[in-house]
Amino acid sequence: MYGRELSAEEIAARAHREAVGGMWDEIGALQLDFLRAQGLAAPHRLLDVGCGALRGGVHFVRFLDPGGYHGLDVNPSLIAAGERELADAGLADRGAHLIVDDRFAVSRFGQRFEFALAVSLFTHLAMNSIVRCMVEVAKVLAPSGRFFASWFEAPAAAWLAPITHPPAGIVTHYDADAYHYAFAELAFLASSAGLRAARIGNWNHPRGQQMAMFTRDE
Numbered sequence: 233m234y235g236r237e238l239s240a241e242e243i244a245a246r247a248h249r250e251a252v253g254g255m256w257d258e259i260g261a262l263q264l265d266f267l268r269a270q271g272l273a274a275p276h277r278l279l280d281v282g283c284g285a286l287r288g289g290v291h292f293v294r295f296l297d298p299g300g301y302h303g304l305d306v307n308p309s310l311i312a313a314g315e316r317e318l319a320d321a322g323l324a325d326r327g328a329h330l331i332v333d334d335r336f337a338v339s340r341f342g343q344r345f346e347f348a349l350a351v352s353l354f355t356h357l358a359m360n361s362i363v364r365c366m367v368e369v370a371k372v373l374a375p376s377g378r379f380f381a382s383w384f385e386a387p388a389a390a391w392l393a394p395i396t397h398p399p400a401g402i403v404t405h406y407d408a409d410a411y412h413y414a415f416a417e418l419a420f421l422a423s424s425a426g427l428r429a430a431r432i433g434n435w436n437h438p439r440g441q442q443m444a445m446f447t448r449d450e
Contacts, residue, residue, distance in 0.1 A: 260287040263292070274300070279304070280292065280349050284305055289318075290317050294326070301328045353381065355382070367425045381444055383413055386404075392406045415431045428446065428448075
């Protein structure tokens with residue numbers, strides 16, 4: 233999906249909902265439910281890294297105070313689709329901040345964030361890109377800020393064999409998209425980016441993705 237540009241006609245037909253993996257309503261609402269359980273409140277500022285077409289973003293924009301949502305994605309057509317989703321939901325006037333960037337340059341928002349989220353992003357990134365993402369997010373986390381990221385978990389580091397993840401049967405790989413990583417590998421990457429990692433694990437993702445939390449190492 234990262235390299236595919238959706239047409240205006242496809243966006244109007246909501247083809248982006250399937251292009252980003254489907255389960256639009258279920259996974260979108262799950263993201264808000266999860267972060268609210270972690271303490272997200274309406275006045276907080278949220279950074280959504282790899283926000284796509286705002287599957288979760290629509291829920292966050294509705295919940296947060298105006299101007300509290302900040303989303304970044306590499307694909308301009310998905311950002312355009314997200315703007316269409318906000319308009320269709322009557323949320324175009326809620327002050328969502330959306331940018332297109334291929335280097336995770338989240339400092340462009342000029343904000344510090346209490347919460348940051350990356351759902352179904354690390355599942356598509358090689359290790360060096362994950363480190364870049366972590367380094368850039370670490371720059372903008374508030375002192376007590378937390379960065380949550382979902383991933384497909386491997387049972388041990390350097391797990392070269394493919395893994396089939398229940399319940400959806402997604403097959404992941406060590407060195408090809410979709411990627412899997414041991415938590416120890418994510419923790420090592422985080423340490424190189426000045427972050428500490430904690431494993432949350434199951435958060436009821438319908439395709440078996442696990443959740444990790446990263447905080448500034450201060």
